[in-house]
Amino acid sequence: MRPTATKEKILDATIALVSEKGYLGATTREIARRAGVTELTLFRHFGSKENLFELCVESRSFLPDLRELLPDLDGLPYEEALETLGRRFLLSLKERKQMVMIMQSEMARYPGKMRRMYGQLMDEILKTLATYFTALQKKGALRHFPAELAARMFLGMLFSYFRTEEIMRGTDITKGGRMDAAVKGVVDIFIHGTAAGKNGALKRRRT
Amino acid sequence: MRPTATKEKILDATIALVSEKGYLGATTREIARRAGVTELTLFRHFGSKENLFELCVESRSFLPDLRELLPDLDGLPYEEALETLGRRFLLSLKERKQMVMIMQSEMARYPGKMRRMYGQLMDEILKTLATYFTALQKKGALRHFPAELAARMFLGMLFSYFRTEEIMRGTDITKGGRMDAAVKGVVDIFIHGTAAGKNGALKRRRT
DNA sequence: TAGGAATGTAAGTGAGTACTTACATTATAG
DNA sequence: CTATAATGTAAGTACTCACTTACATTCCTA
Known part of the structure; x- marks a missing residue:
């Protein structure tokens, strides 16, 4: 139930799904499911899909x-x-x-x-x-x-x-x-x- | 009003738009608009977006x-x-x-x-x-x-x-x-x- | 000039999407 | 033990998308 751990799980699921299906193909529903989390939790943490993707790219950059x-x-x-x-x-x-x-x-x-x-x-x-x-x-x-x-x-x-x-x-x-x-x-x-x-x-x- | 010419225009618009916005990002509406054609005409010629993309890939292959x-x-x-x-x-x-x-x-x-x-x-x-x-x-x-x-x-x-x-x-x-x-x-x-x-x-x- | 094929206009359907609201539940920290 | 923060459940909103139906128009051909 630690928020940082939850965020990490969501970010991991995001990078995995987006790399499989592309940004538009990766739905917030499935990202949440793969992270073992409710869609609502995803939005509570990141606000929007766009913002989630941005943070994902930045946190996983090279x-x-x-x-x-x-x-x-x-x-x-x-x-x-x-x-x-x-x-x-x-x-x-x-x-x-x-x-x-x-x-x-x-x-x-x-x-x-x-x-x-x-x-x-x-x-x-x-x-x-x-x-x-x-x-x-x-x-x-x-x-x-x-x-x-x-x-x-x-x-x-x-x-x-x-x-x-x-x-x-x-x-x-x-x-x-x-x-x-x-x-x-x-x-x-x-x-x-x-x-x-x-x-x-x-x-x-x-x- | 030649059907082959219309098809060509649609295929051209498809390859251009898909390369810009990706398959999911390229809507049939915009493809039709860019081809100077109604969305309905697109579907009359190709039946579905998926089929249009397939024919596009095949006709433009290497x-x-x-x-x-x-x-x-x-x-x-x-x-x-x-x-x-x-x-x-x-x-x-x-x-x-x-x-x-x-x-x-x-x-x-x-x-x-x-x-x-x-x-x-x-x-x-x-x-x-x-x-x-x-x-x-x-x-x-x-x-x-x-x-x-x-x-x-x-x-x-x-x-x-x-x-x-x-x-x-x-x-x-x-x-x-x-x-x-x-x-x-x-x-x-x-x-x-x-x-x-x-x-x-x-x-x-x-x- | 008549007929048929290609296209257009307009309206709509059903499904899926990002995102929200209201309320209940759990876990942890003080 | 209690208060608070994190999460869950459930329902729903507003929108967009691929695709359809019904009917009118245009253009080429025979």
Whole structure:
């Protein structure tokens, strides 16, 4: 009977149902039912469906720990750093899968809110990653490429992989080593490219 | 007063409105109004909203010319082929922007239909691209990497770029040479990777 | 010019929605 | 033990939506 616990249950039910059926498809009746609560209780706590959704988006937004994805990467070798980052990024997306789905499906209806969420999700980590690239470029460890575009490519590939597998196909990427294999493959191509080395043979082989 | 013309107008209005407001948000009243037609006419032609949406999805699906994206690439050098393919892919996405948006936002509500569309959009071109990679690998022109994953990476990066720019940020990628620059950058990294060459300096520079 | 098909006007039906009101019940804190 | 805050039950309001019915109008064709 603690109000905060009740609110939490309602917010959980909201994010789940909206990600399944969209904002208009998720009725207050069913949200309340799934939260194990009366519809009236929902309105007593949040006043309106619109307000409930706003609070839901804000309380479940992406800020918290995404900016902590890049901290201890400086010590690692390049390839290992990218693999670690890639895995963390995918796991972070998976944890917020419902919000990612809401973001995609409600983009048309709430452009402002969703753009803000997208910014929180991607922009900061993007800039940090670009800075990381630039630093390595200055050391001569990396070629000269547009760092920001490369960061977008790297995260974009992983995001696209996540979308295809988790959202479109409904497979669990954490099972059966799928994710690790995908991350390794992505990082390998991202680092070494696809063209055969100029000096004759292949630069590298995989099993 | 030709029925086919009326149907077309209604289908156009449907795809536009649904991509703006989602399936539930697009009312038959407004669809009819935007088509310059009475609501009754809409129902006389399509019977139900659900049926209208189905026909809309089917008539506007992706099949037509996407499989013709890969035809004349065999003669071109690798880099040029990828750039051409990338540009065509982005332009094709842009032509079908409304359907892409519908596909994303109605994924939760119509998984079957949207998965089918997604398959039509991506799978075939994906496999063809993977085959292209495999052929070049056999010739020794490319390294040994998982061809299918690489194809997904390449298209995924471009798709992600499209999503960010056209859908999230609302910018027109065809203006100001944005698209060409992005494709060149993507292709460059995809081909050559980001690591500096083992033999000392950079393998390649850009202006 | 007559006839039939496509469309329009107007009014309405039934179901579902967000949200409300009035009152009863429970649980916890002082 | 009592007062208060949180929740429940039940009924209902005002609205919108997909969809229908009955009848009038327009336009192309034969």
